[in-house]
Amino acid sequence: DQQVKQNSPSLSVQEGRISILNCDYTNSMFDYFLWYKKYPAEGPTFLISISSIKDKNEDGRFTVFLNKSAKHLSLHIVPSQPGDSAVYFCAASGSSGYALNFGKGTSLLVTP
Amino acid sequence: DAMVIQNPRYQVTQFGKPVTLSCSQTLNHNVMYWYQQKSSQAPKLLFHYYDKDFNNEADTPDNFQSRRPNTSFCFLDIRSPGLGDTAMYLCATSRVLAGGVTDTQYFGPGTRLTVL
16 A cells, blocks of 8 residues: 555656656655655665655755645756756655655656 | 665575575664565565664564664564565664654665575
8 A cells, every 4th residue: 555656657857957756645644755866776865855844845956845735745856967867766754754655766867 | 985785785595595684884873774675666664673672564574584783783584585575675774863753764775686
């Protein structure tokens, strides 16, 4: 029973444009959300997070938006760069943070 | 300077032959986790250790066991691997903050296990 869903397995964007990756969740007890980035042959690397008391968190080119009423979050990358090409995982947890529930990932390709 | 190290990176074993995967960390984090990720699937938490306290997920098969002899090391033992256990196994660590909540999880590169 997948509680975190990333419905787009892949996304292709031109360099310099905005990449928008989407994530939906079903468990209303989740209150901490994270995005991880994964290159081939490497483990997931933490990218950015947001707690449920906020609706936006920004870090450089990366912004995460949270819509609690819709149980939806999104990651915006502006401007996209070829080095951003990777698999992006959305994850969510309850208040303690121990058990991360991951989505299946979205493979982003940024073309020159 | 690697922080979460997993050995081996690739492991092939035969059906039913016990296998042990290793994880070590240089971060001195309280918590260590093991996740299983099958092809095109989401990583799934198997269990975690908070210091020496073992926390098993309800749906983790009994075939999977873990040991944490000290802060730095954690092992995943698969007693009798089946074909369905072919997957990437990811180790992660985190530190516990004031109030008992855990900080961001840091992942190792994973061990790709193939059961033949």
